[in-house]
Each structure stands twice: as C-alpha cells, then as structure tokens.
Amino acid sequence: MDYLKGLAAPDRCERLGAGVALSMGCGQIQGAILAGALGLNRRTYSQTYGCQFTLSLSIINTFQRTVLIAHGPVGCGACSVANAGSIKKFKNLRQATNEGLIWVSTNLGESEVINGGENKLRQTILEVDKLFRPEIIIIPVGCVPAIIGDDVESLVAALANQVSAKLVPVHSAGFKSKVMATAYDDVYHGVLKNLTGKLPLEASEQLLDPIEEGRRRLALSRTVNVLNVFSMSYDDERELRRLLEALDLKARFFPEFTDRGDFKTVLDGALNVSLCGTHDDYYLEHVKSLYGQPFITDTLPVGPRNTARWLKLVAGFFGETERAERLIAAEEAALNQVLGPFRQAFLGKKAFLSGGEVRVVATAELLNFLGLTVVGFKGHHLDRFILPAWEQLEVPPQTVFHVATQQPSEQISLINRLKPDLFVGHAGGNNITARQGLPILPLFSNAYGYMGYSGIFEVARRLRRILQNGAFNRNLAKHRPLPYRKAFYDCEADAYLEGPRPLSEGQLTAQNLGQ
C-alpha cells in the first residue's frame, strides 16, 4: 500500500468500497462484501452524525506534549473540548506528568473565506511553538480551508525549519467522506508522513557491548506493538498486557496516548497487532511496505472466542500456539466458575447492538456467551474488516444487519420491530433508545474493561446491574414520547435508503455456491 504521495488519504468509499446505507440479513453479509455490493451510500432522509474531523480528534486528542490547532471556524471540533478534562485523566494513568490538552482554533472568519486562511495559520503555528514548546503541533484541517484552497502542506514544509515542534497536518474536511472512519486514515496519513521513521543509531548504541546488544535484540524479538483505540480503557490495556506477558511477550501500546518519539521507536518491535481492522489497516499496510514490519489485523479481543482467536494468532507468530491454548483453557475455566450466578440473570434476554461494525459483532459473541440472544445489529458502516469477528458468531441468517452511522429514526424502527430487552449502543444514540424504555449498556467506555477475560466478567457484572431495575427508562418512555409522526412508525427502517438494495438472498446464495 502506498497512498503517502497523495495530499490526503483516499475516501474509504473508494478505497474499501465501504457501505453506509444498507439493510440485510446476517446470512447475506459475507456474500455482499465479497461481491462488492454495498449499495449507493445515499438516503432520502438523513440525520446528523460525526464527520471525519470529529473522529480524527479521538486519536489526536490523546497525544502527549502536543498542541492541537483546529484549522477552521471556532465550532469545528468544539464537541471535543471536554477531552481536555477527561483525556488528562487518562493520560495521567499512563504517564504521571503531562499537561492537559492544549486546544487552539484558528477561528476562521469571513475575511479568511475571502482572502485565505494561510496567514492566520502561519502566525498561529509560530506563536504556539514559541509559547508552549510542544513536541508535536497537529493541525486537523476542516471544510472551510479545504474549499477555499489553503495550501497547508506547502505552509508546513516552509515552516518546518523555523519551529522546534514537528508539524503534522491532518486533512479531515467533513464533506470529503461519507464514511466517518476515513478519519483514522487521515490521522495515520499525517503521522506516517511526519512522525514515523527509523531512529538514527545513537553513538552509545553503536558502541554497545555485543552481549548487551544480543539481549536488547532478544527483548525486541518478543516485543509486540498493540495498536490501541479510543473506545477502550486503560483496564483493557492492562488485561491485554497481562495475557501477552503470560506468553512471555512484552506489550507496547500506541498510537493513543503516545508522543513524537514513540512513532519511531515502535518500528523496532517484532510485530504490530491491531485490535480492529477498521481502525488500523492504513497504518499497518504502509509500515509493512515501507519498513517491512509484519502485522496481524484480525478480530477484536472482546468475547471468549474472539479473545482466544486473537491470542492464538499472536502466539502463533512466535511459535507459541500450544502455550496460548493452555492459557486460554485456564482463563476460560476460571471465568466459567465465576459467571455461574450471573448467567441466570441473562437467560432469555434479547439484545440489539449498535455501533462500529467490528465492535458490535465481537460484543454479540460476548453476549451470546453470557446467555443472551442477539436479535439485530446496526453497524456504522460495512466493509471487509467485519469478516474475522463474524466467523466467531452464530446467529440465525435472517437476523437483521442494518448499516447506518447514527440515524436514530432507523434505529427506532428496528427497535420497535425487534422488541429487544436490552440495547447495547455507541455513544450518541443511547438517549434515543432510552426514550423507547429499554435498558442501555454502553458499547464501550474509557473507564471500564470490555476486552479479554476480565472484560467479560466486567461486562457481566455491569449488565446484571443494568438489567436489575430499568425503572428510569421505562418511566421516561411513558412520559416523553419520541418526536415522530404516526406515518413514520408504519415504515421499515430501510424506507429511506436510496437506490437498489444489495443483492437479494437468492442472488447471494447463488453467488456463494459459485453458480
């Protein structure tokens, strides 16, 4: 893969043929992806969701010793300033001393729309470098500079020798992609071009004792870079570290909560392991082709089967499959012992999941394991990265898989038709289904564990508490009905998807059978 010669990362609609406006049965998913039939990505009625700019902040905000310059009007990214508070807390978990997020907006106005925003950005970069002396100045570029044609790349190149910080532009204009997850590629594009690179050999290293050097290389040969995501917690990192250490592997987490130097040192690790293909493929593929670093991107270690598969793949790379199998057996036995009393509370409960494609499928496997029945999904988008997690899951082929980024009206229709007992959802849509009276389990949290074996226990513990008394949401549904017309409730969730649907079940079956 080499997209780095381009100004920005390509839109995922083009690069991956990702779909954002679809509805089908789970039995059709594999066929539709393999056939590249993920629809037109258009709907006749749409509601707001996050754009690339917003989502790019989920990585950028976590960087250490970094100043963020949002290049756009002052509203661009305003949704994420609270991260200054929460991110500081999460940063402190990893490194005791750090500044809170330093957030600057170029606050573009009418005059820049006419005359261009480059001068204002130049002044901002120079000022920020002088004032804060950060290691990185990262510059997400929004819709306005993209339309008026600010040449941020040339500006950054011209300033590179005048500032001490490393400058990283991130081209994330919201209108450029319908697939919000293109944001991850935008950030990695900037990181790969400006922060990644082999470290020069230090003089001390060159003179290293051959025995010391041998030890260092041995340690590196057992070092795994785990690519973390914003939708995980420090507890998740600790759990994955625990499991990898049980295999005598050293885990290093990045790119979140990392700093400038880390992007260079990680290149010496033996293996890059992704937790979610949707998040990382752009980085992994590039680093492999540029620096020859191998990678594994498969499933997300949420749920016992996914965790086991993830662990075995990593262990397999180091020839430790058997050891991993023993570890998995011991962990599962311990888990089954403590889960007994919880399972009773979940028996016969039906769940609906909404959020990122890989996350919802992996979490469904976890819920199945706990004894719940999954009755439907709403994925933010659909592409091939769902497939590994998909293989761990058993659901009837007619189970609905609807594809929409947020779009609460479609979510409401699905919930009304499927009548689950529990909604497991991504941030932003949970308040809608709470008003339908359902108990809600957040799909992820920065503060709780979901991954590995301790994550399963943690989810079980919280889920039992959530299902114990759903009075608040039930009461809310009675008194605060949702603001939709009666005619709306007669429509199916796919009523507003434009153009031809993906292939019919018959067509797909024919394709799958190779007919």
Add this chain to the structure above:
Amino acid sequence: MGCEKVIERPRSVCALGGQQTVVGIKGAAPIVHAGPGCAAKIGEALTGQAGFQGPGPLGGPTIASTNLSESEVVFGGEEKLRQTLEGALKVLKADIFVILTGCVPDIVGDDSLALAADFREAGHNVVAVETGGFKGNGYYGHEEVLSALIKQILIPKAGRNKKARPRNKKIPLINVFSSIPYQNPFWRGDLRAIKELGALLGIHVNLLFGPDSGGLAEWLTVPEADLNVVISPWVGLSAAKLLNEAFGTPWLYWPVPPVGAMESSLFLTSLGHSLGLPQKRIRLATNWGEDRAHQYLEAITEFLTESRNGLPQTFHVVADSAYALGLSKFLVNEMGFTQGLTFLTDDPPEHLRAQIAKPFGEFDGPAISPIFESDGGFMDRELDLALKQDNEAVMLASSWEKSLAKEHGAYLVAVSLPIWDRLVINRHYLGYEGGLNLLEDLYQSVLAKVH
C-alpha cells in the same frame, strides 16, 4: 464579528450555535444544511460540554441534516436540502422547521432563504437562517435565529393568528429576551425564575424558550405583548428593536440580569412602572421577595462571621457579559465581595462595548474595567498572576479554569461554557433565589476543599 483572532480554549461555538436556540423552542425542529458532523458537533458542545443538558426533544442525533459531500460542494446542495426538508416534514412531529446553514452552503452560495420561502408559500412553517460558522460566534447565531423568526414568521402572520384565544387585556403580557438557550447552561432555571418574578406582579410572561414556555403558539402571541423586556446587556436588543419597528411594542432594556434580592426588587419595580402597575402591587411583590431572601441570608450569617474557613473576599469572573454583570453586581453590592479580574467572553459588537462595560464602574466597590476577551490563553496567564498574589480568591469561570484552580488551591464555580465537571438540571442564578443558589455553590467549593 468575532473572528479576528486565534482562540486558545474556546468559550463559544460558531454561528451554527443558533441551532440550539431552535432546539430550545418547544416543537421546533432544526434542519441543518451542512457537512455531516456540524450539527452533531454543535449539539455536543452546547449540551454534553455545557453541564450535560441533554439533547432536547428535537435536538441531538434526531437533527435532520443534509450531510453534504463533495458532489454538493461542486454542484450545489439546494436539491439535497429540499429532499431533506420534505423528509423532515413527513417524519418529524414539529410545529416549525428552521433551516440553519453551515460553512459549506454559505460558501458555495445555496439559496436556502428562497427555498424556505417556497415552503412557506405551500403552507408550511419553514424558516431559514444563514449561520455559516465563519460569520460569527454562537451569540451571533442566536440573534440571527431571533431575527429570522420575527421576519419570516411573526411579521407575515401578524393579525392572521385566528387560533389565538382573545387574551385578557387586564393582565399585562411581556416577551422576555434573556438567558440564551444552551449557551447559558442555566437558561432553563433562569427563565423559570423570570416567569416567577412576573407572577409576583401578576403578569403573563412569554419566555419563548424552554420547559416553561409554550412553543410556536406562544411565539405567535409575541406581537400582542405590551412590552418587550431585554434582560441582557446586548443579546436580544436587535430583536426588541425589530419588534418595535414591526408592531410598535415598547421595550425595557435591563442590562444587568437580576441576581439576588436587591437587584430582583429593582427589576420588578422598573418593570411594574413600565407597565403602569399600581405602586402597592409592586411593593407587595418586592417586600415578599426580599423578606423571604433575607430570612435565608440571616441564616448564613453565623457561617459567614464565625467560620474558621478563611472565606474568599475577591472573585474573578470569566463569563459572557450578561452573567458577568449579574453575578458581579450581586456579589459586590449585596454580599460585599471585591471584584477582581473580569473577562467578558461573548465578543459583543464593538459599538456596544462601552455601554456593556459601564455598569461595572458603578458598583459599590472599587470601580473596575472589564476586559473583552475570548482567548483563553490570555486569560489563563492573567489569572495565574492574580492567583499567585491571592489564592483565596474564587473564580466564577468555566471548566477550563479547573487546572488553574487546582494549581493555586483557589476556589472555582463553573458558571460559563464549557462545563464538563458539573451536571446542570434546573439550577439558576437569576431572581431572589438565584443569589442564594450562587452562595450555596460558591461556599460549597470552599467547604469541599477544606474538608
């Protein structure tokens, strides 16, 4: 307005902040004509990061949006807007739809106003406002929404509101333009407090926004009011002027929002006189309010005079000009505090600044000059210096100042945007009780630190 300088730690959003003004009207649905993330960003910035106010009945993820992509940037987005609006009319149960534009259509030149006019022709309540983010801040966006509602709905419909019940002319009716929905995290409680002040005088109050207002039906009675009351140093003045030109309604300009007993009584007296109410009725109202507030103030005298907690004397303010004026006047004139640094963050138009700053020079304590500033970096450095000299001061500021408070061991009450370490439900600082609420919050921050 408001885009001349770079801003560190922003306190306001862009002009699309007007979206939340629409969400604040019962039964009003915003239709955002912009890129996919714009409505979501503004919604989150002004709810989740403004005291967790919640998305509102027709706000948050339910906001219809054209989610513009590259093809609309090249070919224009009017057709997409028409389609989204038609969808919203079919799907959403709303009395009025307000199109708000973002940067993209305002640059490529979509004519949303003409489209809204077409839909009004066809009998729908549809309004359009140009709120491209680069045009100004959230306060500007709020004013633009008020102006659009007046020009596109109230003026054309005036005298044709057949459903309106004839009102009892003996009970005066006022329209209030005060705390701004969502951009002031305490707007719901504040507006209710104003309604309760009006009830003390026996008058009807059109709040226009929030749980205690009446949605479009209430808005349609705006032209019938006896008086428009602007309880703010500048936001709402242009609406009052427009309404005066259109309907001849006089207005009362009350630049310092009334916080506490003293100011609430002054406000009620002035309001009563403007409406020609009998002196006795006004006095009964103010006597009742003051007596009640002073019973509570008397009760905290022991805490204030015998406490061994080293209570703060100086306060610094970082807030919009309305709140800075209201909270400061109460603390100085009624509670005997000393005013410290005062930053006004709402970036009001230049020609109004002298008028906004004037009351600060007339408080009972030493006269101060407020600083109009929206760059958090500058404020941070100034406050840092001030707290080095006196760390027993209290800051009435935002959650941005939390690290500063922690560093200096100073006290902080988050009263302005952004607020992410405090949940706001119906808390309010306006009215007789508002002053008491402020004291509770202020001394709570002291006690929480000491014990």
